[in-house]
Amino acid sequence: MEDSGATLMPVWRANLALLTREVGAVTRLARMMTFSESYMKLIVSGRRDFSAEFVRGVEAVTGLPEGWMDEIHGAGDVPRQAREAIAEEAPHARFRGTAHPVRKAPVLRAEPIFGHRPGARLDSGPQPGAAKRTAGTRKIRELAAQDVRKLERHLSMLPVDPGALRARIEDVIAQADPGERARADLVGRLEQIEKHRELLLRHIASLYALLTRPGDDEL
Structure with missing residues (x-):
């Protein structure tokens, strides 16, 4: 999962719970996103993480403004068109993506710079004690x-x-x-x-x- 996704995950999950608080909303949103009801319930309950692609898909399908899911909202902040889209199971777009989180890219190890002796200090970086703290x-x-x-x-x-x-x-x-x-x-x-x-x-x-x-x- 990308770092930004890990940071925003609690916000995304809280907003997703807000969108699906009405009875039957989880089932309707699952069909709108072309997911199974059981998988969507795992996502909403917090037993499955999901990707930024899934979040952007929820916004597009329900008619929410792009980036709406990235900010904390209260019950009165859900736009009327989004509530009606879920209530009437009327998607604004078709989602063809995935909910699986994106894996982190591998971290590349720094190689010695040509012309410098192995173990030679390239700059006056933090002292060992500061780095340890x-x-x-x-x-x-x-x-x-x-x-x-x-x-x-x-x-x-x-x-x-x-x-x-x-x-x-x-x-x-x-x-x-x-x-x-x-x-x-x-x-x-x-x-x-x-x-x-x-x-x-x-x-x-x-x-x-x-x-x-x-x-x-x-x-």
Whole structure:
């Protein structure tokens, strides 16, 4: 997977969950992207990573602006045309790509420069002690980023499908007495749970992006 994809993965996954929060949206988006429902559910639940090509495909198929998936969004930020495209299963484009992440390009080893003796110093680079401290800092940040990623996956792989839970609670609300206090309490609790879960995923995505920011070995 490319470094940019690894950094943006939590953001992409949070936005994908946002697009498929309605009941049946995962199935409809899977058909729009010409994927199987089971594979799309693995992607949405966090059990499969995916590529930037897949993300751009989601934008094209649903009519989202290019680059929309690269920024954190809330429930009210989904454009109407994208919601309608998924609800009506009406793709704006045909996706013929793949969801598989792109592997990193091999890192080339530096060869001795002609005219220099092996082992000769070419410049006055960082001292060994500074290099060791930098490597230690980088390792600590990598471990912290891994823990943040595990937390993000745990929140994405819920034991109960959020869409199914919402539908079941809405069934309870529909059967409740319109004047009953518990009805309003159920509606409010459900909204707060969804709101705070989305907010937590946004904070986790931002934290992961900070920890994996390239060229910043020291906080």
